[in-house]
Amino acid sequence: MKIVTFNCNSVRSRLEAVLRWLSEHSPDILCLQETKVQDAEFPAAAFADAGWHVVFKGEKSYNGVAIVSKQPADEVSFGLDTDPKDEPRLAHARFGRVHVLNTYVPQGRDIEHPMYAYKLEWFARFKRYVTKRFEPSEPVLWCGDLNVARHPIDVSSPETKKNHVCYHQAVRDAFEEVLAFGFTDLFRHHNPGREDYSFYDYRAPFDPERKRGWRIDYILATAPLAKKSVAAAIDIAPRTRPKPSDHCPLVAEIEA
């Protein structure tokens, strides 16, 4: 099966691009983040008309997650266990035995800002959520915009970003602590040493060779799925078309 994660930066603004991408690549599951739309205004009919199932939780202007799929989900829920549950940041869907977790992790704003402490605690709360529900021997996929670059190879000019909320040591440690549950980083597993990024800041200077970016979008799999994973790649093609998101789709292929 093919699974994809994509921070679309507004599902309404990017609707045509998303539907075209779905049509061309035919994934089994697509996780979207930053849909930026209330549920009543979500373009559900456009997905249904194109033959897709979709579940979503959003709010006005900010955040919002959705899971698009070929087959309908067998079970769906939103949010963490404790307040604030952040429902527009966490979607869970089960497809048969496979659990999909789609997260949009808080960005953090600045390492001095209360939102950064909130972000660090968010990772800890998410680990409790995962540990409470699942065993590492079960098939679980954790996808999304995690707003953290793991290693120096995952960001351009890492030495200048030590105090950035997406690369500061504390957030990298918080991320590793969740990975220790038993998640494999599928992109890095299949592409050791490869310097691809999934996010390019709109505010960065014109960068046609895409040398200035971050790898902050992930597909993470527990052992039974990681063993069957055959490929993972970042698709930069959408960035070469009009009105690109600041993120790129990340695709993973898993056998059976």
Add this chain to the structure above:
DNA sequence: ATGGTCGGCAACCGA
């Protein structure tokens, strides 16, 4: 060190 550009939504906030 700073600022750069988007999207949503109607003045700026968040990234």
